[in-house]
Amino acid sequence: MNGKIVEDLFPQLKVSGYSITSPPTQEYNCIAWAAGDDEVCWWPDTMNIYYWPPQVQRVETIETFIMAYETLGYVVCDTPEYEPGFEKIAIYEKDGKPTHAARQLNSGHWTSKLGRLEDIEHPTLNTLAGSSYGSVAVLMKRATGTPS
Amino acid sequence: MTYANVGALRVPKQSSKDLSAMLIDTGAMGGESALIQKEYERSVDHYLFPFTTRWANPITKFLSLKKEWEDSTAHLSSITEIAMHPVYQQIIGMGPIAIPLILDEMSKNPNHWFWALKAISGENPVLPEHRGRIKQMTEDWLQWGKKQGYIK
Numbered sequence: 001m002n003g004k005i006v007e008d009l010f011p012q013l014k015v016s017g018y019s020i021t022s023p024p025t026q027e028y029n030c031i032a033w034a035a036g037d038d039e040v041c042w043w044p045d046t047m048n049i050y051y052w053p054p055q056v057q058r059v060e061t062i063e064t065f066i067m068a069y070e071t072l073g074y075v076v077c078d079t080p081e082y083e084p085g086f087e088k089i090a091i092y093e094k095d096g097k098p099t100h101a102a103r104q105l106n107s108g109h110w111t112s113k114l115g116r117l118e119d120i121e122h123p124t125l126n127t128l129a130g131s132s133y134g135s136v137a138v139l140m141k142r143a144t145g146t147p148s
Numbered sequence: 149m150t151y152a153n154v155g156a157l158r159v160p161k162q163s164s165k166d167l168s169a170m171l172i173d174t175g176a177m178g179g180e181s182a183l184i185q186k187e188y189e190r191s192v193d194h195y196l197f198p199f200t201t202r203w204a205n206p207i208t209k210f211l212s213l214k215k216e217w218e219d220s221t222a223h224l225s226s227i228t229e230i231a232m233h234p235v236y237q238q239i240i241g242m243g244p245i246a247i248p249l250i251l252d253e254m255s256k257n258p259n260h261w262f263w264a265l266k267a268i269s270g271e272n273p274v275l276p277e278h279r280g281r282i283k284q285m286t287e288d289w290l291q292w293g294k295k296q297g298y299i300k
Contacts (some may be wrong), residue, residue, distance in 0.1 A: 005222070006223075024225075026258060026259060030225040032280075042280060045228060049272070050227055051281075099229075114225075115224045134221060
């Protein structure tokens, strides 16, 4: 894989700048990656194939994705700005369905796993907004315990 | 001239590649000639093996659909979007004949084939603790394929 495909899919990345931070892999997906899990694919598929927190309904809605992240200690918040001592995530939606999730780094930038492609670091959430992932629907945060 | 059956067609056994080899053997081909020859080969291939004929072979059909599906969904995170992609649905529509092709493919290159396998076979051999772990899910399906006789 190379950056050309990523830039074709998300043209704003070319303008804002970004970096590829992992090789492509299918071992985990963006929903897991946002929660810091790089071993499992999370998805509430109705075929009951992929991992989903057992206490959360397997339905593809923003509400169930919020509940899934709540099992890990995240709570809904208002802004994407970096807050020392907190880790933030963003859930994207398109046509009312969750499509993607990103996690904020200590630099204030965001890390995203792009489907089966690579992880990237991108400066803002808007750089991935568009026809593929739609737009950010919800922001959540949890305390990291170590303000920095 | 001898003929071979390709799908419903009978085609001359001497292919464009044979002709190309004959020309190269003469040492008479330069760069432009080679380019023209390559295009000639492509046109002959299109004539001898039209798209419809290629799809008469399930292996060719599967590989063609697989490539299109992989290219179209690489960036997607939604498993539902990945599995509901029209091309993936066409693979499911191939029915049981696709199972050994999928198992062979996933033994070399693990991917999101679990939905298709479950939809076609009606089974799910993945252990609950392996759910979401691609390598282990793949291994569970390959073991199932061996038990069912799809893999020797």
